[in-house]
Amino acid sequence: MPAxxxxxxxxxxxxxxxxxxxxxxFGRVESPFSHxxxxxxxxxxxxxxxxxxxxxxxxxxxxxxxGISVTGVEVSSRGYELAAERFRGVPGVRLxxxxxxxxxRSMAGASMDAVYSNLFFNMHFTRAEHRALMLEIERVxxxxxxxxxxxxxxxxxxxxKGRQVGPGTFDHSPQGTTMVxxxxxxxxxxxxxxxxxxxxxxxxxxxxxxxISVLYVCQKRSAVRxxxxxxxLP
Numbered sequence: 396m397p398a399x400x401x402x403x404x405x406x407x408x409x410x411x412x413x414x415x416x417x418x419x420x421f422g423r424v425e426s427p428f429s430h431x432x433x434x435x436x437x438x439x440x441x442x443x444x445x446x447x448x449x450x451x452x453x454x455x456x457x458x459x460x461x462g463i464s465v466t467g468v469e470v471s472s473r474g475y476e477l478a479a480e481r482f483r484g485v486p487g488v489r490l491x492x493x494x495x496x497x498x499x500r501s502m503a504g505a506s507m508d509a510v511y512s513n514l515f516f517n518m519h520f521t522r523a524e525h526r527a528l529m530l531e532i533e534r535v536x537x538x539x540x541x542x543x544x545x546x547x548x549x550x551x552x553x554x555x556k557g558r559q560v561g562p563g564t565f566d567h568s569p570q571g572t573t574m575v576x577x578x579x580x581x582x583x584x585x586x587x588x589x590x591x592x593x594x595x596x597x598x599x600x601x602x603x604x605x606x607i608s609v610l611y612v613c614q615k616r617s618a619v620r621x622x623x624x625x626x627x628l629p
Contacts, residue, residue: 425457426513427598428513428545428598429454429458431611432611433457435543435613439541442463443464443466445466445499445502445507445509446512447467448514449465449478450478452481455467455488455490463509464487465489466489466490468493468494468499469490475492496527499528499534505534505537505538505540507540510532510541512544513545514609516528517547517575517577518574518575519560519564519572519573526587529586530587533587538617541613542613543614546575546576546609546612549578550608551608552607557570561575563578577610582610589616590614590615591615595612
């Protein structure tokens with residue numbers, strides 16, 4: 396469980412409060428990104444996926460229904476509780492309450508066909524933490540495995556609003572949490588040599604009461620491994 400005085404602890408408290416107020420904060424149905432990602436997973440014969448930041452499980456259910464076994468990690472204690480209750484007794488799913496980096500570091504290498512995350516990377520991570528997450532994703536993916544993620548982009552209507560607390564990072568309180576906004580350059584800058592970006596698209600989603608601009612990214616794990624680091628960003 397994340398310590399309360401850390402950024403992971405803050406995220407736990409923020410999202411747990413949101414899910415306690417509205418257990419279906421993002422809606423009942425799976426995200427638009429999940430359908431985009433599923434086509435790629437089906438094409439590559441993915442049978443197992445690690446889901447980072449599953450929330451209350453809206454995409455988890457879609458992955459399971461599509462025949463993919465899911466290992467999930469979620470920082471929000473309330474989100475974890477809601478999802479654990481929803482999938483109690485359902486085969487093919489294992490859920491964990493933890494910060495994602497600690498959980499990734501506990502996993503065996505080359506153990507997953509895919510890593511999947513919807514809007515997870517927008518959480519308040521530093522550049523160093525983004526790179527560390529990507530290196531661990533590279534490590535846990537089997538050769539040819541897919542890293543599929545979406546992230547709100549620098550074209551999003553909320554970009555630049557609130558108090559800037561880091562590069563491309565804005566604190567939206569009291570209206571929302573702190574978020575990192577993505578560009579193609581940022582994706583390139585945090586990606587290690589063993590992951591190759593094969594698709595990057597920008598989409599507009601209309602979830603909630605306002606449209607958001609989102610990057611959809613698919614990366615493939617190559618045979619390259621090692622301790623090389625991604626291209627540094629200023």
